[in-house]
Amino acid sequence: MTHVLVTGCNRxxxxxxxxxxxxxxxxxxxxxxxxxxxxxxxxxxCEMTDIKGVAAVFDGLPPLDILINNAGIYGPDSQAFGMDYGGFAEVLAVNSIAPLAVTEACLPALRAQAGSRVLSISSQMSFMGYRKSTRLAYRASKAALNKVMQGVATDLEHEGIASVLIDPGWVRTDMGGPSADETPGAVARGILDIAERVTVAETGKFFRFTGEERDF
Ligand SMILES: NC(=O)c1ccc[n+]([C@@H]2O[C@H](COP(=O)([O-])OP(=O)(O)OC[C@H]3O[C@@H](n4cnc5c(N)ncnc54)[C@H](OP(=O)(O)O)[C@@H]3O)[C@@H](O)[C@H]2O)c1
Known part of the structure; x- marks a missing residue:
């Protein structure tokens, strides 16, 4: 039976x-x-800002097919000049650093299952092809997540473990708000479809939740 781990599963x-x-x-x-x-x-x-705690949470996890690094925050209101720097650090801790710590803590379980894969929920807001300056902390944290998970892809490729990034679109959640385009259910189904089919041949890529590859 496929075993999946989802961080931030409460909402x-x-x-x-x-x-x-x-x-x-x-x-x-x-x-x-x-x-x-x-x-x-x-x-x-699991509290994602407690990196030492994260390492302990996944001790003894049974073999894992799919890890989905999902937990994330949008961060403080002020994110350009006038930045809330403590808030910026927290955004980086949750969105960029914790996914690496979770992945590392889950490695024994991922290694115990042939063809396992790591999906990390990034965002269109990480896109390097434009110069938008709103929500800089969040944008930077997701760009950092992309770079971290590309590196994970490189390091785990020879073990047959894939690491890919997912752009979930704009989703109707507490973070996305009520006007967002997508429902969480439709996005989740798309992400699980990718999780089911992705292999190490596609490691390091960035996919829309609908399955197409996209630019970083
Ligand atoms: N919604 C969108 O439009 C959208 C677009 C692009 C990307 N994303 C990304 O998709 C992912 C999920 O977003 P969402 O819209 O579902 O957000 P959400 O409704 O705000 O849920 C966020 C989840 O992350 C958990 N979390 C936050 N900080 C945490 C911490 N310090 N330790 C442990 N868990 C923590 C939350 O737990 P608590 O309930 O305890 O806070 C919650 O389960 C995030 O990575 C987000 O950046 C969302």
Whole structure:
């Protein structure tokens, strides 16, 4: 049975991912930082800013087919000049650093399953092809995530473990707001379809949730 781990499974895209994976009959492990229960999901307590804690959470995890680094934050209101620098550091900790720490902590479980893969939820806002300056901390954190996960792809390719980035579009969650284009359910289904089919031959790529490759 496919075993998937979804970080931040208590709401938004992460919750939709966990629910969709249960529907597919998969073994589902999730993380949340508050008390949370979801039928069919084993929920582990994990605060992403506590990097040492992250390392311990995944000790003894059973063999893992798919890791989805989903937990993320949008960060403080002021993100250009007048930056809330503490807030910027927190955004980098959650969005860029924790996914690497989670991936490293899950390596024994990923190595125990042939053809395992890591999907990390990035954003269109990481795009280097324009100069937008709003939400700089968030944009920079997702660009950093892309670079980190490209490096992970390079380092794990020889072990047959894939690492890809996902652009989920603009999604109706607490982060995306009520006017966003996509529903969490539709986005989750698209992401799980990619997770099911992606192989190490495509490692290092950046995909829209609909499955097409996109530019960084
Ligand atoms: N929504 C969009 O339009 C959109 C677009 C592009 C990319 N994304 C990305 O998609 C992912 C999910 O976004 P979403 O829209 O579902 O966001 P959301 O509804 O705000 O949910 C965020 C999730 O991340 C968890 N999280 C945040 N900070 C954490 C921390 N320090 N430690 C542990 N867990 C933490 C939250 O847990 P708590 O409930 O405990 O806070 C929650 O489960 C994020 O990486 C986001 O950047 C979203």
């Amino acid at each position: 938004g895209i992460g919750r939709a991912l966990a629910e969709a994976a249960v529907k597919r009959g998969w073994q589902v492990t999730g993380t949340a930082r508050t008390d949370f229960e979801l039928p069919g999901v084993e929920v582990l307590a």
